[in-house]
Amino acid sequence: MNEVAKDHIESNRAAQLLTDLSLFACLPQAAIVHFAEKSRLLTHTKGKVLYIQGDEAEWFYVVVKGWVKLFRETLEGSEAVIDVLNDGQIFGEQAVVGGRYYNDSAELVDATQYIKLPISLLQYYLQKYPQLALDLLAKIVHKQQLQSHEIEHLNVQNAPQRIGCFLLRLCPEASEDSVSLNLPYDKTLIASKLGMKPETFSRALAKLKNDTKLEIRGAVITIPKLQILKEYTCHYCSQAISCIDEEPATSKDQVKAAPK
Amino acid sequence: MNEVAKDHIESNRAAQLLTDLSLFACLPQAAIVHFAEKSRLLTHTKGKVLYIQGDEAEWFYVVVKGWVKLFRETLEGSEAVIDVLNDGQIFGEQAVVGGRYYNDSAELVDATQYIKLPISLLQYYLQKYPQLALDLLAKIVHKQQLQSHEIEHLNVQNAPQRIGCFLLRLCPEASEDSVSLNLPYDKTLIASKLGMKPETFSRALAKLKNDTKLEIRGAVITIPKLQILKEYTCHYCSQAISCIDEEPATSKDQVKAAPK
């Protein structure tokens, strides 16, 4: 198969993936195809660095399958994990407005398939289809709210509670009393994401297990009584409901406001 | 003076203030007048609560003169300060997309003048003037980047360094070797914003003073050698330049991208 044909197939596949993106829900098919033509569908193994903080921002990214870590690193080498993303999530898009540079670094946590798309094209379509700007706005606001939540957690929760909250957010929406789940990635990485050291994570998880009757076998955790965990954890959260987050509304759900 | 005349004057004053807002730079005067008509220009004293987390979001706000604290509160009463805003800053606008509820609470820190505007009107103009959406996007992305920065700081800096960083961000853009500045609000509030207790703040500031040769007289702090403070503080920051933030670009600075 020659290069051109290969590119064509890759582009078709990308178009198909991009069509499923809720961010692009408002775009006509032609625009999505345009994005797909200019995009690259890539797969790399764990450790691949997609960009680093301070790089000139040319691309934004979509995770197709796998896990990507966003982080910031100091001169000393200590790093702060901003977020860990998986299938369907977008990143690097902040550079579309404001700064011309990435303000964090991105690295694959696992073997991961992803698409990279030119930011310039996003800028173009933001102008052309105003609804896209509104949908992007909604996505970014949602991310920001999760971040506010993180800041709160770092301030008011101790290590076992932060882990408890993390587990709760892994639970399927409508969960029964008892849930069994897999940790999505390294315990070390979870620790960083929660702002603690691996040793602390290990000990804190042991304490949580003891206090809320978890069963732990490696990366598989069973919560026999969700309610116990919620009380232990979310009592210290500001949200009455719980820490479980929801997707932001997309174009279809938007309410148009009347003036005057 | 009767109510109608008073409202008229207030509306004129609000229009004038809104015209200066960089967010509204792209709007025609008529739209700004429309906003002004539907807005309320208010002044309240310290402690006034503008809204609390979970309230249905009807209004967004602009600080005219003073200080406003955004925070999240747990059932136990411990609070996490998300941000402290002053003149010209906007808040409560996140509710314009996504959730219908505020996801933090807002309270005046000082006697403060502010404007409140209907979110429904913002929604209307976001649709009508796409550039407004892009400018709002830029503002929110900028806020988000500052928040990522905060998360990093909570993770990698100790208390004296976080204070040092806070002081650096108070310095005027082009500062000489030596700077003298006023703390903008309560030390207790600064402490909360930096994620520490008042006692810790007091002790950490004393340590910072000792380590970087500050002079402190109440709320007036003199930094004799900026460079010393930068090295002490930002060595642990990921940004090569410093922690000083810049305003996001507005409409005028935007670059239009060519397709294809």
Place this chain on the structure above:
DNA sequence: CGAGGGTTTGAAGTGCATCAAATAGTGTGG
């Protein structure tokens, strides 16, 4: 002057980090 909030100081406790080492788990090549 006296009340009250903001700030500092002291003493003691707690949680998390650090350093070091043991153990479990995973993928590799033989």
Place this chain on the structure above:
DNA sequence: CCACACTATTTGATGCACTTCAAACCCTCG
């Protein structure tokens, strides 16, 4: 399929940073 190498995770011992509780101090404002 096993042994080895390498990484992830756990465990232990110790130290430091920050918190907590308590009390003093300071400053402002009625």
